[in-house]
Amino acid sequence: FNMTEKKNDDSKRGADERQRPVRAGGGSGDLADQAAGALTRFSQELSKASPTQQAIAGGGSGCLTGYLFGRIGRTAALAVGGGLICLSLAQQRGLISVNWRRVEQQARQAVDEVADAAGENVIGNGGNNLQQVLERAKQVLAAHRYFAATFAGGFLVGLAAS
Numbered sequence: 001f002n003m004t005e006k007k008n009d010d011s012k013r014g015a016d017e018r019q020r021p022v023r024a025g026g027g028s029g030d031l032a033d034q035a036a037g038a039l040t041r042f043s044q045e046l047s048k049a050s051p052t053q054q055a056i057a058g059g060g061s062g063c064l065t066g067y068l069f070g071r072i073g074r075t076a077a078l079a080v081g082g083g084l085i086c087l088s089l090a091q092q093r094g095l096i097s098v099n100w101r102r103v104e105q106q107a108r109q110a111v112d113e114v115a116d117a118a119g120e121n122v123i124g125n126g127g128n129n130l131q132q133v134l135e136r137a138k139q140v141l142a143a144h145r146y147f148a149a150t151f152a153g154g155f156l157v158g159l160a161a162s
Contacts, residue, residue, distance in 0.1 A: 043140060043143075043144070046144055047143060051146045054144060054146035054147040054150070055146045055147070055150040056150075057147060057150075058144075058146060058147035058148065058149065058150030058151035058154060059150040059151070059153060059154040059157075061151060061154065062150060062151035062152060062153065062154025062156075062157075062158065063154035063155070063157050063158035063161075064154075064158060065151075065154075065155055065158060066154060066155035066156060066157060066159035066160075066161075066162070067158035067159070067161055067162045068158075068162075069155070069158070069159060070158065070160075070161075070162025071162045074162065
């Protein structure tokens with residue numbers, strides 16, 4: 001490839017070609033479709049890999065995932081815990097009054113709404129139900145048992161290291 005031979009002549013292109021948006025994946029479909037395609041390709045490539053390569057990939061990705069999960073979880077716990085401490089101190093000093101029964105009622109309602117929404121996303125996504133999703137997960141884990149086992153171990157190591 002010679003960079004001097006490449007010409008960027010917009011006058012030869014049509015107006016619609018110049019203004020067409022470019023997607024990150026280069027193809028059509030939304031981000032979820034692209035992610036699913038990437039996971040499918042990864043799964044296919046992993047199937048061809050030796051058990052040692054699967055173990056290395058599983059351990060490394062599990063360790064990274066566990067580390068990130070631990071860092072994000074720790075930060076979220078710090079923010080929520082700090083907020084609750086500040087709220088309790090402010091109430092104790094008489095700066096604010098908190099109706100704890102109402103807070104508990106609204107928290108339960110929010111948890112129920114999130115659980116319902118999560119269930120609808122899993123169950124109502126493209127005609128799949130929860131049983132089909134779980135069955136597919138079992139198939140993937142069975143097909144990549146070295147990856148799955150080392151991912152779990154790496155996740156715990158990463159979580160402990162965070």
